[in-house]
Amino acid sequence: MTAQVQTMDDPAAARLGTAWWMVAVLFGLYVLAWIDRLIVAMLVTLIKQDLLLSDVEISMITSTSFAIFYAVFGLPLGWAADRFSRRWIIFGGVVIWAMATTACGFARTYEQLLVGRIFVGVGEAALLPAAYSLISDAFPSRLLTRATSTFQMAGKVGSAMAFALGGVAIAFATAHTGIHIPFHGPVEPWQLVMMMVGVPGILIALLLFTFPDPGRRRGAGASSSPTAQKGEIRAFVSDNWQLLALMLVGTSCLAMCGYSMTNWVPAYIERHFGWKPVQYGVALSLMNIVSAVSLVINGWIVDRLFMRGMKDAHLRFYGWLILAFLPVVAYMFFATDVYVFLACYCVAQFITVPFMVYVSSVMGLIAPATIRARMLAFFLFVFTILGLGAGPAIVAALTQYLFHDEGALGHSLAIVVTVCSVVALLSFRMALRYLAPAIAARATIHG
Numbered sequence: 001m002t003a004q005v006q007t008m009d010d011p012a013a014a015r016l017g018t019a020w021w022m023v024a025v026l027f028g029l030y031v032l033a034w035i036d037r038l039i040v041a042m043l044v045t046l047i048k049q050d051l052l053l054s055d056v057e058i059s060m061i062t063s064t065s066f067a068i069f070y071a072v073f074g075l076p077l078g079w080a081a082d083r084f085s086r087r088w089i090i091f092g093g094v095v096i097w098a099m100a101t102t103a104c105g106f107a108r109t110y111e112q113l114l115v116g117r118i119f120v121g122v123g124e125a126a127l128l129p130a131a132y133s134l135i136s137d138a139f140p141s142r143l144l145t146r147a148t149s150t151f152q153m154a155g156k157v158g159s160a161m162a163f164a165l166g167g168v169a170i171a172f173a174t175a176h177t178g179i180h181i182p183f184h185g186p187v188e189p190w191q192l193v194m195m196m197v198g199v200p201g202i203l204i205a206l207l208l209f210t211f212p213d214p215g216r217r218r219g220a221g222a223s224s225s226p227t228a229q230k231g232e233i234r235a236f237v238s239d240n241w242q243l244l245a246l247m248l249v250g251t252s253c254l255a256m257c258g259y260s261m262t263n264w265v266p267a268y269i270e271r272h273f274g275w276k277p278v279q280y281g282v283a284l285s286l287m288n289i290v291s292a293v294s295l296v297i298n299g300w301i302v303d304r305l306f307m308r309g310m311k312d313a314h315l316r317f318y319g320w321l322i323l324a325f326l327p328v329v330a331y332m333f334f335a336t337d338v339y340v341f342l343a344c345y346c347v348a349q350f351i352t353v354p355f356m357v358y359v360s361s362v363m364g365l366i367a368p369a370t371i372r373a374r375m376l377a378f379f380l381f382v383f384t385i386l387g388l389g390a391g392p393a394i395v396a397a398l399t400q401y402l403f404h405d406e407g408a409l410g411h412s413l414a415i416v417v418t419v420c421s422v423v424a425l426l427s428f429r430m431a432l433r434y435l436a437p438a439i440a441a442r443a444t445i446h447g
Helices: 002-009 011-051 055-081 086-104 110-124 127-138 141-175 189-198 201-210 226-273 277-307 313-334 338-352 355-366 372-402 406-446
Strands: none
Touching: 011 055, 011 086, 011 110, 011 127, 011 141, 011 189, 011 201, 011 226, 055 086, 055 110, 055 127, 055 226, 055 372, 086 110, 086 127, 086 189, 086 201, 127 141, 127 355, 127 372, 141 189, 141 277, 141 355, 226 277, 226 313, 226 338, 226 355, 226 372, 226 406, 277 313, 277 338, 277 355, 313 338, 313 355, 313 406, 355 372, 355 406, 372 406
16 A cells, blocks of 8 residues: 555656646547548549649649658758747647648649648647657657557558548538538539548647746757857768768658658559449558557567667667568568458558657657757658658559559559668668667666
8 A cells, every 4th residue: 555655645656647648639639640641642632633633733732742851841940949938839730730620621723732731740740740759858768669659550540530531521512522511612512521630630730738848958068059069960871871861861752651651552542443442441540550559569569679688779670660570561462352462452552651760769768858859850751751652652653654544553662662662671780880889889888
């Protein structure tokens, strides 16, 4: 009984409970971000029919325009997250992306929809650098990968909800074609769906003020002055440039795999297997839930390996995952049965989803707290430009200009996903020689 009272009164236990509540709130916002980001991928056919767009133009709306501004604005917002209130930065971003998603429902031309998607990217750029910085400061290193993997799981839960609810929302909107909306008039089904998913964001964002900022952990000799922090960044990059470069290559390749599939698999299922959103929405939702659970399991495994002395566990374990599932990835888009394809797609996400978990965990272990958000923002910038900006666009370009056939979408996806997975595997294996020494060096500074 005494032990239980001590546990209840333990300030460290209370802080940990608050930290997990913070993760829960950030988790909810990240789910919302993915719904707002991904729902447009399920509307490709409807938007193409209404606005008479090509696959390349669609890729600009679903990925490239979003990615460029998401990446570019991530840099100053990462800088801001190292200096100002991270909760207010996230709140402002949520308000912007929720309003922009709603505004997409009022778009009547390609250009208007493009502008709306740009502002969705600007708003969502505020979330990840600030969120990962908060998590890194709130949790001890022994729980860091578990906490970040739990947060990152929101991406797949958001994807699952987008696919599951999206199919229902599209069916509802299609059944109510021509419904009149104030200040808009009769709406197309895709416009109504965009309005439905954009509105709830502002209310959910208010939960950010239900937990305190955990403060910033500073190592010995750390300074808060801008000049000193610039010097810290230069020194950190100079000491770790090989590791950082190889991680950038690997994560960018996996981002290209993941974002290419996220943006084009719904259209591929429609074109290749003839399924409609209300059919494949539930299936893709289940696939995403399975991959979400795998994130937490992976985080638990990596934390166990790390605590047992495997200091390069984050990239070593990730390399094992890629190597084990590479045959499935290579075969996926040649499957002739839709259920076999869906099973392969589920397995492929075990390697295309977790890269941000490992990047953020590694940064939490090797980067000074005063520059951590900016380093994460830089990683986001690079793999968003290459992954989300270039990946889906390359798939569209291969389909339109190399194969000259929309039915060849699966061949384009197979090329991008297989080649990028191999390059990522090689990059992470090469990075192993640098990771453990970098973690040891940082541990020496702290202790």
